[in-house]
Amino acid sequence: MSHHPSGPTSPPPTDPPTGGPGNGQLAVVGGGVIGWSVAWRAAVAGWSVTVFDPRPGRGSSWVAGGMLAPLTEGHPGEDALLELGSESLRRWPAFAEQLTAAAGRPCGLSAEGTIVVGWNAGDRAELARTVAYLAGRGRLVTQLDDDELRVLEPGLAPALRSGVSVPQDRSVDNRALLAALRAAADRAGVRTVERAVSDLDDDGVRGADQVVIAAGTGSPTLTGPLRSTGALPIRPVKGEILRLRARPGAVPGPRHTVRALVHGRSVYLVPRSDGLVVGATQHEVGADTTVTVGGVRDLLADATAVLPGLAEFEFAEHAAGLRPMSPDGVPFIGRLDDRVVLATGHGRNGILLAPLTADAVLADLHRSPLAEVAAAAPGRFA
Known part of the structure; x- marks a missing residue:
């Protein structure tokens, strides 16, 4: 059964705005996917850009699965996030x-969509509620029977007898993306300063005409001096991921991104050129990035339940990152005052929201706010 989208779709974005060298000095605090996207696009638009980060490209963006999945990440009550995504x-x-084109190297965007499955009756019932929610919002979701599921992903466990195809939800190799953004920014003349910025009186930031805060979980510290808003309500949410590498003779990994509910736990398997990423746990434990035995155990157990052939893959990496979460899951994108623009709090959707965030920040820098990000207004909790 298929449900097709209704209503008009947005036109494709135009090329990045360009401008002369007179736009001024821009400081971008944060060197993840959001910060680099903003920096690259701003430099193309004529800003003189400096990015500040103690470990550029090695924060939560480095640990991410890289899913571009507004539909399969969609949940009832999160309509604003669904629309933004x-x-x-x-x-x-x-x-x-x-x-x-700007980087001279691929950014890792996959053309394949997403398959969603539920392990037991309770998991399938939860999946059915998500499908009903998406269909009610006019989104394309296609029910798959057993034969259709096997055609798309023959390596799925025999116990999985049905699923859902979400062809719009794609993925990108997060590390290829980071490398491309850094290369494009470097080519556009962006300067990188590898150190932390603790407040907006920092020597490197004080002289900038405009400041973009894209520092993830570190953003509230930076906005503290802004008395009109106080500290941003952003909290760290820990997520653990695994990377598995294909070995000669092993059953091929999935071609699509596979998302599954296994005994109520969510697991995703995102293909990479040499294997796949398995994620992700979600824990409210503060700023803890320790990889736990329980996290690794659950991810491996759920991944091999869904795709038994993964048992023959090499265990290549485990890592944990901190998602910067807002109270409603929607990021903070927009102007705080005449000098400071926010681009932070993206939670689990930073990579997905990078293009829209970069466009919105550029619009704010040029004093023409983007209506599409109204739900992400920084002052909505003031």
């Missing part, structure tokens, strides 16, 4: 094309 996903093909 869908709008950004529409911008992703043009963003990737422009980035690849």
Whole structure:
């Protein structure tokens, strides 16, 4: 059974705005996917850009699965996040094309969609509720019977007899993306300073005409001096991921991103050129990035339950990162005052929302706010 989208879709984005060298000095605090996307696009638009980060490209963006999945991440009550994610996903093909050309290297965007499965009756019932929610929002979701499921992903466990295809939800290799963004930014003249910025009186930031805060879980510290808003309500949420590498003779990994509910736990398997990423746990434990035995055990157990052939893969990496979560899951994108623009609090959707966030920040820098990000207004909890 298929449900097709209704209503108009947004036109593809235009090329990044360009401008002369007179736009001024821009400081971007944070060197993850959001910070680098903003820095690259701002430099193309004529800003003189400096990125500040103690470990550029090695934060939560480095640990991410790279899913571009507004639909399969969609949940009832998160309508604003679904709309933001869908709008950004529409911008992703043009963003990737422009980035690849600017960087001189691929950014890792996959053409394949997503398959979603539920392990037991309770998992399938939860999946059915998500499908009903998406269908009610006019999104394309296609029910798959056993034969259709095997055609798309023959390596799935025999116990999985049905599923859902979500062809719009794609993925990108997060590390290829980071490398492409860094290369494009370097080519555009962005300067990188590898150190932390603790407040907006920092020597490197004080002289900038405009400041973009894209520092993830470190953003509330930076906005503290802004008395009109106080500290941002952003908290760290820990997520653990694994990387598995294909070995000669092993059953091939999945071609699509596979998302599953296994005894109520969510697991995703995202293909990479040499294997796949398995994630992700979610724990409210403060700023703890320790990889736990329980996290690794659950991810491996759920992944091999869904795709038994993964038992023959090499265990290549485990890592944990901190998602910067807002109270409603929606990021903070927009102007705080005449000098400071926020681009932070993206939670589990930073990579998905990078194109829209970059467009919105550039619009704010040029004093023409983007209506599509109204739900992400920084002052909504003031």
